[in-house]
Amino acid sequence: MLKRVTMLLSVVALVLSIVMALHSLRGTAMIGCGAGSSCDNVLGSRWSSLLGVIPVAGLAAGVYLAILLCLFFVRDKEIAPLAWKILLVLGGAILGSAIWFFILQKWMLGQFCKYCMATHSIGIIVTGLLWYQAHKNCPSKWNPACGAAGLLLAGCLAGFQLLTTPKFAYDRGDSANALPVLNADETPVLGSKDATYRINLMFDYQCSHCRKIHFAAKEITESRPDIAFVLVPCPLSYVCNPYVPASGADRFAGSCDLARLALAVWLADPSKFAGFDEWLFTADDPAKGWYPRSVEDATFRAAQLLGGEEQLLEATRNAAVNSILSKSFELFGRTTMQGKSGIPRLVYQSQWVIPEVDDAAGLMEILAKEFNIQ
Numbered sequence: 001m002l003k004r005v006t007m008l009l010s011v012v013a014l015v016l017s018i019v020m021a022l023h024s025l026r027g028t029a030m031i032g033c034g035a036g037s038s039c040d041n042v043l044g045s046r047w048s049s050l051l052g053v054i055p056v057a058g059l060a061a062g063v064y065l066a067i068l069l070c071l072f073f074v075r076d077k078e079i080a081p082l083a084w085k086i087l088l089v090l091g092g093a094i095l096g097s098a099i100w101f102f103i104l105q106k107w108m109l110g111q112f113c114k115y116c117m118a119t120h121s122i123g124i125i126v127t128g129l130l131w132y133q134a135h136k137n138c139p140s141k142w143n144p145a146c147g148a149a150g151l152l153l154a155g156c157l158a159g160f161q162l163l164t165t166p167k168f169a170y171d172r173g174d175s176a177n178a179l180p181v182l183n184a185d186e187t188p189v190l191g192s193k194d195a196t197y198r199i200n201l202m203f204d205y206q207c208s209h210c211r212k213i214h215f216a217a218k219e220i221t222e223s224r225p226d227i228a229f230v231l232v233p234c235p236l237s238y239v240c241n242p243y244v245p246a247s248g249a250d251r252f253a254g255s256c257d258l259a260r261l262a263l264a265v266w267l268a269d270p271s272k273f274a275g276f277d278e279w280l281f282t283a284d285d286p287a288k289g290w291y292p293r294s295v296e297d298a299t300f301r302a303a304q305l306l307g308g309e310e311q312l313l314e315a316t317r318n319a320a321v322n323s324i325l326s327k328s329f330e331l332f333g334r335t336t337m338q339g340k341s342g343i344p345r346l347v348y349q350s351q352w353v354i355p356e357v358d359d360a361a362g363l364m365e366i367l368a369k370e371f372n373i374q
Contacts, residue, residue: 006129007071013122014064020057020115024048031247033115038251041209041342042113045356046169047104047161059157060097060119063090067126074137084138085146091127092150098123100158110208110290168362170355172370173337180330181347184230187324188266188273190214191221191228197373200347201229202332204236205258206292209356211281213344219360220367227373231277233259234328234343243333257295260321261302261312268315272305346371 023033023043033039042048049055067090070083098120105112134143181200184193190201201217203210217229235255238246258280266273279301283290293301303312335345335352342354348371357363367373 002129002133003071003074006126006133007068009122009126009129010064010067010071013119013126014061014068016115016119016122017057017061017064020119021055021061024055024057033113038111039113039115041111041356042105042109042116044171044342045109046165047109050161051164052166052169056101056157057119060094060123063093066090067130081138081140084134085140085142087130088134088143088146089150089153091130092147093153094123094150095127096151096154097157100154110212168355168357168366170353170357170366170370171342172351172353173335175334175350175352177350179334179347179350179352180327182230182232182324182327182331184228186320187263188231188270188277189228190218190231192225193228195221195228196226197348197367197371198228198230199367199371200232200331202232202234202328202343202345202347204234204252204255204343205262205280206252206255207236207343208290210344211290213355213357213363214281216357216360216363220364224364227367229346232328232331232347233262233325234332234345235259235325236343240325241329241332243329243336254292254295258293258298259325260316261295261298263321263324264312264315264318265302265305267318267320268306268311276302276305 020043033043043057046052048057050059067087070087070090073083074080074087076083101116101120105116131143131147184198189198201213203214220227221229235241235252235258236244237250237252237255238244239250239253240256244252262273262277262280265276280293280298281290299312303309306312306315331347332343332345335347344355346353346355346367351370353366353370355363355366357366
């Protein structure tokens with residue numbers, strides 16, 4: 001009975017791994033994994049493959065396939081001892097990998113992929129079942145060593161990724177026609193409006209990766225007065241963004257309201273915008289990490305800045321709010337391609353990039369390489 005359950009769970013994990021591997025290779029759409037979503041960002045990140053070529057999900061698929069084959073051979077009494085030892089190694093590799101990729105998503109990417117987490121959860125259960133069955137059906141003094149060997153393999157994978165994964169990565173695209181970019185007079189700007197290089201920065205106030213890019217961009221403008229980032233709020237909620245398909249729960253529910261509030265503050269009193277914008281992307285308690293601000297808290301804060309609820313209501317009714325968002329959505333649609341649909345997104349002239357960086361230095365390297373900003 002336990003073997004059948006183990007095989008069934010392994011089949012489910014195998015299918016999920018294959019789907020994620022195909023997504024990494026082909027950029028095919030996944031249900032509930034829309035543009036800019038956590039799973040889209042995680043599966044498209046530089047950590048999702050080895051050397052930028054081999055999907056880690058493909059390795060997982062190979063492991064689960066090997067588990068199914070070994071479970072088939074445990075019926076043979078002569079081969080069973082070896083098969084169980086291999087299963088112990090594979091179980092340890094699955095457990096160690098689950099721990100490693102949780103660390104990656106939690107502390108390095110700041111986002112979680114539901115497909116990944118589902119596969120890891122199944123893998124942990126499979127590991128427990130394999131270790132229990134091996135201890136029961138084929139006890140040996142070497143069993144703990146086999147499990148430890150699997151954990152060591154996972155550690156080798158983690159070490160290999162840390163050593164070989166580049167400090168930054170990005171997707172890029174070009175447009176044959178002029179893009180509907182926003183200029184420095186019609187939306188907020190990080191840096192000087194008169195900067196030589198004015199780059200459109202598309203973002204969502206509920207996107208953790210956007211937060212990282214936001215502060216990296218700000219750091220660049222502080223040392224490079226010739227560079228400015230034109231802020232283009234681009235909510236990823238299908239409630240207001242016509243280019244985001246309505247499928248399942250709206251992970252970015254509230255993004256439309258946060259963007260409207262930010263633009264309303266800027267239109268009513270530009271001097272108050274920088275503080276409000278930074279507050280939206282700042283954690284009250286850094287030790288607990290950053291979580292998106294609630295619409296209720298943001299509304300209260302905006303009303304305080306503008307002098308009351310009536311002033312805020314008047315500001316949100318400004319037709320310019322809808323005009324800016326309309327251009328933002330058009331720019332998002334024009335620069336969205338299959339497999340290249342994430343944000344934050346940088347648009348300069350006819351080019352755009354979807355960067356994944358850890359700091360301002362990495363972002364500056366991308367600007368120099370793709371936009372020829374030296």
